[in-house]
Amino acid sequence: MTTPRTPTGVPTHLTQGRPGTTTPGGIGESTLRPDGILKVTGEFAYASDMWHEDMLWGHTLRSPHAHAELRSIDTAEALATPGVHAVLTYDDLPTAVRHYGLEIQDTPVLAHGRVRHHGEPVALVAADHPETARRAAAKIRVDYRELPVVTDEASATAPDAPLLHEGRADHHAGHVPHPNIVHRQPIVRGDVGEAARRADVVVSGEYHFGMQDQAFLGPESGLAVPAEDGGVDLYIATQWLHSDLRQIAPVLGLPEEKIRMTLSGVGGAFGGREDLSMQIHGCLLALRTGKPVKIVYNRFESFFGHVHRHPARLWYEHGATRDGKLTHLRGRIVLDGGAYASSSPAVVGNAASLGAGPYVVDHVEIETLALYTNNPPCGAMRGFGAVQACFAYEAQMDKLAAALGMDPVEFRRLNAMEQGAVMPTGQVVDSPAPVAELLRRVKARPLPPERQWESSEGADVRHLPGGLSNTSHGEGVVRGIGYAVGIKNVGFSEGFDDYSTARVRLESIAGEAVATVHTAMAEVGQGGVTVHAQIARTELGVTQVTINPADTRVGSAGSTSASRQTYMTGGAVKHVCGLVRERVLDLGRVKFGTYHPAWAHAELLLEDGKVVTESGEVLASLADVLGDESVEIEDEWRHRPTEPFHRRTGQGKGHVQYSFAAHRAVVEVDTELGLVKVVELACAQDVGKALNPLSVQGQIQGGSTQGLGIAVMEEILVDPVTAKVRNPSFTDYLIPTILDTPTIPLDILELADDHAPYGLRGIGEAPTLSSTPAILAAIRAATGRALDRTPVRPEHLVD
Template sequence: MAGTKTTTGAPTDVTQKHNKGGIGESTLRPDGTLKVTGEFAYSSDMWHEDMLWGQTLRSTVAHAEIVSIDTAEALAMDGVYAVLTYDDLPAEMKNYGLEIQDTPVLAHGKVRHHGEPVALVAADHPETARRAAAKIKIEYKELPVITDEASALAPDAVLVHEGRDDEYIKWVSHPNIVHNQPIIRGDAEEAAKKADFVVKGEYTFGMQDQAFLGPESGLAVPSEDGGVDLYVATQWLHSDLEQIAPVLGLPEEKVRMTLSGVGGAFGGREDISMQIHACLLALRTGKPVKIVYNRFESFFGHVHRHPAKLYYEHGATKDGKLTHMKCKIVLDGGAYASASPAVVGNASSLSAGPYVIDNVDIEAVALYTNNPPCGAMRGFGAVQACFAYEAQMDKLADKVGMDRVEFRQLNAMEQGTLLPTGQPVDSPAPVAEILRRVKARPLPPERQWEIADGDADVRELPGGLSNTTHGEGVVRGVGYAVGIKNVGFSEGFDDYSTAKVRMEVINGEAVATVHTAMAEVGQGGITVHAQIARTELGVQQVTIHPADTQVGSAGSTSASRQTYVTGGAVKNSCELVREKVLEIGRRKYGSYHPAWATAELLLEGGKVVTDGGEALADLAELLEDETVEIEAEWRHRPTVAFDKRTGQGNGHVQYSFAAHRAVVEVDTELGLVKVIELATAQDVGKALNPLSVVGQIQGGTTQGLGVAVMEEIVVDPKTAKVRNPSFTDYLIPTILDTPTIPVDVLELADPNAPYGLRGMGEAPTLSSTPAVLAAIRNATGLELNKTPVRPEHLTGT
């Protein structure tokens, strides 16, 4: 059994030392230079002495009985140490899952989607492992595939999961429905009769991939106590731990997890991918096992954004006031539940958008199908709804005869507005203001491609360097959209985080160490934690301990929650440490320094000072040989689950709002689109790091652009097989596709949040997509009710 050999590339402490760098300053990220120079150690870079390589064999069909599996030829290969199938799993628990434990570690009896893991191989070289996996012989008996609402809910539909006994089954009308959530408020039927104008629409939202930089990877190292140490790129260490330990047959304390370098996530790492597989192989062989997916396998190794069908009806009076809304949202959850129940809750509760609508009849459902599993992705159900309701707002404004932005402003929610769930918005909701700001921004110059002598700068035209046009048939369009996104986990989830903060003297200087289990996936959390410690403790040098499961849970890096919740935990622990330090000062100096007993004391610039700025003591001298360390949890306000029949309830913690104005140019003859600008305005409550805030908003905006005009995982409707699992065929925006993204940041404090901040990473992904679609519609006059917009949609070919 492997012992305590060094793991090269394992995470180390990150020390940040700045002259300033507190809350509200644009402190540079300590990992930034390493990442852009290629020196940062990602999980795929890890290495261990005597390491084996793991490989997963995946199903080549989407739905089939497994008749037989023959591993003999693979086991006989030189260099192969282990081949595992379902029958080799060591524990009674053989399934896992975020909300419903319906996902088998390895397929048993049948496979339910293309690319499902069936067998594992460990070998002394990655190519040997791949060749051995290819020698495993599997006989399938194919079954009918469920690929859409009609096939899933037909009276004679094949059940994707037989014998369901999860908590959601009693609330659904068919076993192929994962979860449904109605929301009823007012009387939509009666209100529809009083509407002067009614518009209806049917919308289709494509399946989007998170397309993160670093494919799934990790290293499992067996330990002498019979446990395992796992170094992995993930979004939620403790959730992984809770799913991994039972299927290994180990207590949680024997599965020690450490976050390794993460190359992006966007929801795609909330679910288990290679974690259990690497641990199983390491425990079976007694050797460290590394698994690294290539890009092809990554498309099968993580969940995607739910594709959706959305059916909407809105009504308005002749003066433009919304009367009612009816909608049905059908999300394709794929073969396993993942986060589908929570996505349904978000999609339904946010389906009306940031508008005042007193009468609603809403239903959102997620289906089990044999398509690829879908789960969390940035925006989490609210993205699909925003695409539909914003198209509806344009249609209805045109019917009423109002300017599209003014129509939105007339119906915009504000602080105090009741959501369709009956929950009041109890913090600033500047919907009308962010719309005003994006509309007021000067437009980019017209015909900016024109240069001297009638020539054209083709880089500024649709088609770009392909030189497809010199401006003939190119039409400009402008479109607007605004969205609402919840922040944090909802519906009664016990959403908390833990932080351990230590303050001590090293080399004559008071320094701090912050230890959390927060997954740094590129969002800049480690930078913010150091800023909080500098602000609250008055130190300059802050060390961020590697995230692991040796400290309490920090929850998931998702739902725009980490700065709010784990930042809140760091602030809380720092405040407790500060009070302990001040107690030391009172004990040492209270007898002859009256200010210690009477003034409000602060830690600032390495000193204890009064609220008037008078320095009382140097922190290094005060602490001397003493170390103060406190680990504490922090929780936000409680939420409740939505009523399963009416959808009423205070289900969310906080809301984030963003608006976009898109300017596009369309070659109407070839169907090519160039997005010139995507201006945005967003309320962030408090910009803890303004530079990072702008980067997050621009990044989310670009992801919304991608799904608007290029990104879609294409699944064959007859076979449920993925047709484009590569970046050759699945297109994402490059720098040449990304427009100018001017950002207008508002800071309207939420009194319930630490520093008044508002989670802001997801909101830009909502409104950027419908803004781009609105601009293309404005340029072409076409309805365009599907994402992504393709050239054939614009030319009719």
């Protein structure tokens, strides 16, 4: 059997210098991405590039209906197609476990009895060519009887509503008012009724947030290879190897140790790879045929093959006194979870607990729930519930400021939380919360020049709304400026046992100490492979660091999501490096302790491949200490514990850490044509500690750009009558290009969180929150229109 090509594209030895220390390439330095050159030159190997000489190609037959009874499936003609090796339906599954799910196991491996959303998998085909597999799948005859669809709260909770998961029994069922509600979380604090009577100004609004796609560049793909021990080796692009393993093993009927998973090249994720896609399907086909099976979704399939961001309807009421202090908040957030639960319960928890924003409000009532509908399944996406809430509460802040005649930034600063503030959940914010300072910084930044399309060198239509389409020449263009700030939690919450595992080995090779770091962290583009090497250099004082490919041969690293990996797996690497360092020093004390009394010191440092005292005296080289021995340690590391939110009041210490970002958006709007140009999107964010400043900048600018997308162009359109997706392609689902992306100047604060490794703060999600409402605020300022939904379309801006 030929070994499949699964290169990660990650060179292992990084030697950039870190000013001020003798060991180059440590934390605090902008070390380059090890996979960067390979990616920009097109040489990086993604999951879709994997190959095996005798492999088959898998294909999935998907439902053309959003809700239908499956009367029969005839696979005879497909099986008779030359080149077809297997066709599988629900009845061919090998075990009694035929459902999976992140939190609730409600998703069938293949549809049975009925389909619940457009594009649901119905059957699988394995053939010797991808086109053969597609043609064979088209020959499968499925008899559907269409059923009424559930598409919103009214149809989901109506007395005669069809129950999408009738008879389900799970840990959420006891406290939801209807079986078509996945999860419900109230937040109740103080006396809202009494506080409302004291309010001098009360504003309310209803807001609509569209369904956003993660739009990662690399579609779902993987390679499953049957093994001689009856198991399977799976090479897969995912966000959490061990979560996949936990869901795959029961369906295959195999012990977890017989399913060996290795991370292949991931072309972006943003939450869309937290749920399974082709993992079980590929393994089933490989085990059935005895041959390796590769599955690669095309872009059309990808829109059906992963979850999306929850669309939402949000109602808010805020009150304030005449001097601008918030009195109370009432809110109701309804998230559309689609046909299956995915991570909806956790998204509900985030939207509810963060629904008041980064403000001091003593009296709060918020109800948040997620629905089961026949719309596409929704789950994790960057910002995870807090994005939708931020859009609504920031619009409310502008309404209140206008009603009070106050500057919108000063109104926000007056009510901004700071360290020591109490969240509506009762949790004390016990690390820096520089909300007012972030707002001050974005407001103080100089504004970009106006009418940039009119330059001394001639007109440049790229600076105009409409850009290269040359639709406007500036006659009806108006500038608007808007502000917003948001709060996002970091890490898994609500009592989840969030931990990460690292294995670190230190050895001498050719007279030089070399460290090897092995974790199961999914590198999806966030730069963890760079940070882990930086941490190892800092903690072990070595220059050469090898990062092993992520796989399930080491303990779980958790998901690459929730802005948690640098904190959690970085924390695990730091922790284990500390254990390795102490073991190495113990070796040195045994070998050299009788020759130099300094070896008895409690504090000895490893720097630049040497053991040194605090005063800089060199005691020995690491290579001499190690000799022919190596030190290898694997261990788990956990952050501070959290607790579940109370089911009726929402009180509880549910989060580990909070992150904050503020934006100022400058837009120019052609009020005659309804075209928008985002000129600048300035951001200020506290990152605690920038372990890799260049990577930090990329995270903030990337998150800001995704927020721009949902503000003015991105939305999956679902037919309200049939619940079918209308735009499953990048032809009709638009994402920002470089021509749409504005300048994104940054102001990065480093206010250490004493509870976190190196004082760092998760950064990847917070800028996605506030960029969207800042842009909407700027468009409102330019047009005078209310604009209560995302994305803004041209028809919303003209009569």
